[in-house]
Amino acid sequence: MPLPFLTADGVSDAGDDGYEALAHVDHDRWRRPYRPGPWRVAGAALLLLLSAFMLLATMIVAFAGAAAGAAVCLVAALAVVGSAVQLLRAGVWVSRTGLRRVGFFRTRSLAWSEIAELRTVQQPVRWLGLPRTVQGQALTVAGRGGAELPALLTDHNADFLSRAEAFDRAADEVGAWADEYRAVPVG
Secondary structure (H helix, E strand, C coil): CCCHHHCCCCCCCECCCCCECCCCCCCCCCECCCCCCHHHHHHHHHHHHHHHHHHHHHHHHHHCCCHHHHHHHHHHHHHHHHHHHHHHHCEEEECCCEEEEECCCCEEEEEHHHEEEEEEEEEEEECCCCCCEEEEEEEEEEECCCCECCCCEECCCCCCCCCHHHHHHHHHHHHHHHHHHCCCCCC
16 A cells, blocks of 8 residues: 655655565665565564563573573573574575575575576475475576576465465566576676
């Protein structure tokens, strides 16, 4: 929903899809070409709620006089906060230099010159990252040497579960970045 009172002259900068154009477009910075999905945000919110209770327990243990126990509770709470942040960061990021797939434990970056093809295919995909697989769509990338890499996006992950239109927009956006920068040498 456009909010005309947020613009200087009353004209909205929103495009056809309702997303506002960013005033600081910098193609050298890594950016996620889609918004985090409700399942990902809900999971991070639950982790932050848990960390709030853990920090309250830290304070109670500290006031009870057990400094070592308070330190353990504090470290555990900070680990849960870090997990929530990493859960929100996970996904596909793009920039002028290439494509980056950020996972919970591992990040992999590919230069656009290393990518031969991006395509959307029907295949078994993992449901919310769990071992259970269902039939769905996946955005896959093939490397220059013919190496098939893991799926970048699926329509059943935490960002796109029950949001097929958002998956299509995100796949198109990643494809547009690839089309624009695969032929352009970065340097």
